[in-house]
Amino acid sequence: MIPTVDERTPEMVIGQLIGELGGSLGVLLTALGNRAGLWTAMAGAGPLSPEEIAGRTALNTILVREWCRAQAAGGYLDYRSDTNSFELPDAVAGALLHGPGAAMVDACAEMLCSQGAEFDEFVTAFRNGGGFGWHRHDERFWHGSDALTKVALPDELISAVLDQVGLAPGSVLDVGSGYGTPTIAIARHFPAARVLGIDYNEASVAHARRAADEAGLADRLRFEVGSATDLPGSGYGLVTFFDSLHDFGDPVGALAQARSVLADDGVVLLVEPAAADRVEDNLTPSGRMFYAVSTLICTPNAVSQVTGQEDAAPLGTQAGEPLLRATAAAAGFGRVRRVDVPAPMNLVLALKP
Numbered sequence: 147m148i149p150t151v152d153e154r155t156p157e158m159v160i161g162q163l164i165g166e167l168g169g170s171l172g173v174l175l176t177a178l179g180n181r182a183g184l185w186t187a188m189a190g191a192g193p194l195s196p197e198e199i200a201g202r203t204a205l206n207t208i209l210v211r212e213w214c215r216a217q218a219a220g221g222y223l224d225y226r227s228d229t230n231s232f233e234l235p236d237a238v239a240g241a242l243l244h245g246p247g248a249a250m251v252d253a254c255a256e257m258l259c260s261q262g263a264e265f266d267e268f269v270t271a272f273r274n275g276g277g278f279g280w281h282r283h284d285e286r287f288w289h290g291s292d293a294l295t296k297v298a299l300p301d302e303l304i305s306a307v308l309d310q311v312g313l314a315p316g317s318v319l320d321v322g323s324g325y326g327t328p329t330i331a332i333a334r335h336f337p338a339a340r341v342l343g344i345d346y347n348e349a350s351v352a353h354a355r356r357a358a359d360e361a362g363l364a365d366r367l368r369f370e371v372g373s374a375t376d377l378p379g380s381g382y383g384l385v386t387f388f389d390s391l392h393d394f395g396d397p398v399g400a401l402a403q404a405r406s407v408l409a410d411d412g413v414v415l416l417v418e419p420a421a422a423d424r425v426e427d428n429l430t431p432s433g434r435m436f437y438a439v440s441t442l443i444c445t446p447n448a449v450s451q452v453t454g455q456e457d458a459a460p461l462g463t464q465a466g467e468p469l470l471r472a473t474a475a476a477a478g479f480g481r482v483r484r485v486d487v488p489a490p491m492n493l494v495l496a497l498k499p
């Protein structure tokens with residue numbers, strides 16, 4: 147049981163910090179196991195000695211031994227002292243190799259590599275309050291973020307959401323399209339629609355264009371550099387925000403823009419990380435992760451876009467439904483419907499003027 151704040155001693159907090167350091171390094175260890183083939187080599191194999199694991203992976207036995215010990219201390223491997231062997235439990239294999247665990251952690255490790263390299267700059271930006279734009283990360287970050295999108299928003303889920311919204315739009319605008327993964331899913335879902343993705347980060351747009359080419363969709367799927375508060379075109383049947391509204395400096399302005407380019411019978415689809423309505427209900431392991439992402443990634447990007455604006459109101463990554471509804475209302479949307487999706491990490495709203 148976690149002691150209450152009043153019962154804690156400084157020594158206990160140091161212990162907590164040490165656990166935290168192990169956990170943080172564990173992200174890299176788990177990604178290492180993924181990239182070096184260690185998890186795969188151990189899956190279903192029963193107890194194996196470091197020598198046997200090294201033999202299966204063509205790795206250095208001493209390095210493998212230390213990796214195994216670290217993972218056993220972290221609870222991801224079982225250790226048998228009588229045979230000095232390590233076993234990958236079925237539940238861990240299920241989460242890492244048959245579930246999204248390994249891909250998720252690997253993507254985060256990629257993002258952390260970029261964030262580590264730019265950390266001094268980030269600290270300076272945090273201290274001077276100017277924020278830190280998405281474009282200031284490097285390619286590893288954008289790639290890792292896209293890999294997370296592929297885990298969190300697989301094509302089938304996007305299709306299920308679009309089915310629920312029940313439209314057949316002639317044209318679609320995806321705002322904050324990143325590497326274009328959801329945008330491509332939209333174009334596949336609506337084979338007759340013209341689809342445009344816009345993102346302010348040139349490098350992401352260039353990557354998305356290549357992805358559209360490779361998907362064979364370039365004749366009706368385009369990506370352009372553009373700002374959420376200055377949207378191109380008009381008369382869209384659908385305007386989408388996949389995990390992007392909370393990244394914008396002016397979310398009300400972005401939704402008001404979306405409303406202005408929407409067809410009369412059009413819909414805005416808002417996909418945001420799921421969150422409870424009140425801060426106190428988000429103080430959970432998942433909320434902790436999302437608030438950390440908010441502090442280190444999304445909100446600094448938003449703040450970089452509002453410097454000097456007195457009424458700026460970035461949402462944060464755990465906005466919750468009431469604040470999202472209020473933001474939609476402030477942008478002129480009178481009808482807001484929660485879309486049920488079989489994905490507990492996502493909160494999806496359909497907005498109509």
Ligand SMILES: C[S@@+](CC[C@H](N)C(=O)[O-])C[C@H]1O[C@@H](n2cnc3c(N)ncnc32)[C@H](O)[C@@H]1O
Nearest residue numbers: 280295322323324345346347373374388389390
């Ligand atoms: C979390 S990513 C989501 C990307 C994509 N929708 C996905 O789900 O993979 C947020 C995106 O918003 C973009 N972005 C941030 N501020 C923007 C702005 N003001 N206008 C347009 N795009 C912006 C970033 O470059 C980034 O690609």
